[in-house]
Amino acid sequence: MSPGAPSGASPSTAPKRDQYDVVVIGAGPAGLAAAATTAEAGLSTLLLDENAGPGGQVWRAIASTPVKARDTLGTDFWAGAALVEAVAASGAEVIQRATVWSLDKSLDVGLSVAGGSTFVKAGRVILATGALERPFPIPGWTLPGVMTAGAAQTMLKSSGLVPDGKTVIAGQGPLLWLLAAQVLRLGGRIDRILDTTERKNWLAALPHAFAFLTSPYFAKGLAMMREVRAKVPVVSGVTELAAEGDGRLARVVYTAGGKRETVAAELLLLHQGVVPNVNLAMAAGIEHRWDDVQLCWSPVIDPTGATSVAGIAIAGDGAGIGGAGAAVFRGRIAARAAIEALAPDAAAKIEPMSGLQAALARATRGRAFLDTLFRPAKQFRIPSGDTIVCRCEEVTAKDILDSVAIGATGPNQLKAYRRTGMGPCQGRLCGLTVTELMAEARGKSPEEIGYYRLRAPVKPISLGELAALPKTEDSVKAVVRG
Known part of the structure; x- marks a missing residue:
């Protein structure tokens, strides 16, 4: 068994079948909840995840982490253990280290695992691809x-590693x-926290x-902030921030209260919130809209998570940031909708919609406060000058503005000018910045x-993996005719 695989789950090998009632993509809180629910209802369920073990980002390495002291990672982390066990007991087929690189409107799912690629057919697909950090x-x-x-x-979660040099956390x-x-609980070092939250927020x-x-957020958040502030200097109202060094980080320069300061640093950790991971959903043709509150793209869904593409639902933070607790209920809601469509008799035996x-509403209470308070400042979303925007192709903010000046009208046209979004990350690290930068430059929303x-492919895969795809009679004839 590979490290992190839940006891009783299928090993990380190719799918055992060509077709499943439900394919769940992502083994975080929403995906685990969805897979356990559909499998327990008797639907053939395949759970695909690209990590070595279940848990997603929130519960990463929950089955294998070397950090065993329960107070260190917190009770919210260990709450995921029960869901991992539920999936293992449910009969769902679980494949870890599986890269899902294609999903179309016919509900054909393209994936690579162990060096080979294949397609599986789904009666329903539940996307639980979660969130990624905002650029x-x-x-x-x-x-x-x-x-x-x-x-x-x-x-920290996977290997128990914490900073031991001069460390600054900013955002x-x-x-x-x-x-x-x-x-801090693991004995790591933090020299300073630079809080970029705007005072007007x-x-x-x-x-x-x-x-x-x-809400459930208040007491936990207040206790955590008090714990940290008792041990680390916190600078509030940071309005400017830069990392400097000759070939590697040596110092962090920041402005707070109109005063410019410099602090020596060997490690700078940046964070200004998370946003839905939309690449696979967008590639599948699902309609998205710009969310003016969370400042990101979010899929258009109904109360059950159903999208504009028939048979595909989105659950968890991929449907809009709500946190792990909300993600679990979104996963169960999407799963129940799939059960109602595929096995109505089984739906009568599980919790009503x-x-x-109602549980989801309770779990998301207080979210509007967090979204408003932690709305990232414009200067930390929309850079200028020689600040790099596209890390893969080393394209700067000035490069993008110059392209707009000579006719680039949007992110797709910008590809022809600067190759932004065409690197290995496929726009995950620059997409939001490019959209907002071009919108401001052109005076548009x-x-x-x-x-x-x-x-497709929305994730990098090798030609060897593509060549390993099963050859159908039609595909062979197409090549021969060519």
């Missing part, structure tokens, strides 16, 4: 020694404070304060500017 393009963010907070947390949002608390968030105070919807046009 944080500041001067010097590509220097060695600069990482995202999420990357640092992955190392805002719940994950920033959670990471800081976890690092506190006033804007006040109308949502009551819901937040009565009304109860699941992000909705009008649009996003990259995404096609």
Whole structure:
């Protein structure tokens, strides 16, 4: 069994069948909940995930982490163990280290595992691809020694690694404070926290304060911030930020309260929130809209998670950022909808949709306060000058503005000018920045500017993997005729 695979789950090999009632993509909170629910109802269920073990980002390495002290990672982390066990007992087929690189409107899922590729057919698909960190393009963010907070947390959960050199954490949002608390509990070093939350956001968030105070977020968040502030200097109201060094990070320069400061650093961890991971959904042709509250692209879904493409639902943070608790209920809601469509008799034996919807409403109470308070500042979303925007192709903000000046109208036209979004990340690290930068330059809304046009494969795969695809009679004839 590979490290992190749940006891009783299928090993990381090719799918055992060509067709499944339900294919769930992503083994985070939403995907685990969805797969357990559909499999327990008797539907043939395939759960695909690209990591070595289940859990997604929130519960990463939950079955294999060397960090065993339960208080270190927190009770919210260990809550995922029950869902991992439920999937293992449900009869769902689970494949880890599977790269899903294609999904079309016919519900054909293209995936690669163990060096080979194949397609499986689904009666229903539940996308639970989760979130990724919002780009944080500041001067010097590509220097060695600069990482995202999420990357640092992955190392902590997977290997128990924490910083031991001069470390600065910069940005805002719940994950920033959670990471800081976890690092400190494991004996790691944090020299300073630079909080980029805008002061005006506190006033804007006040109308949502009551819901937040009565939500599950409030007490946990307050305790965590007190824990961190008791051990680490925190600088609030940071309005400018840059990483500097000759070949690698040596110092962080910032401005707060109108005063410019420099702090020596060997490691800078950046974070300003998370956004839905939309690439696979967009490549499948699912309709998306620009969310002016969360400042990102979100899929257009109904209350059950159903999308504009028949048979495909989206659950979890991929449907809009709501946190792990909400993701679990979104996964169960999407699963129940699939059961109602494919096995109505089985649906009568599980929790009613009304109860699941009520639980989701409770889990998302207070979210508006967090979205408003931690709305990232414009200067940290829309860079200028020589700040790199597209890391894969090393395209700067100035390069993009110059392209707009000579006729580039949107992200897809920009590809022809600068190759932005054409590298290995397929726009994940630059897409939002490009949209907002071009929107501001052209005096249009992000909705009008649009996003990259995404096609399969949405993840890098080798020619050898493609060559390993099963050969159908029609495909062989097409090549011979050619």
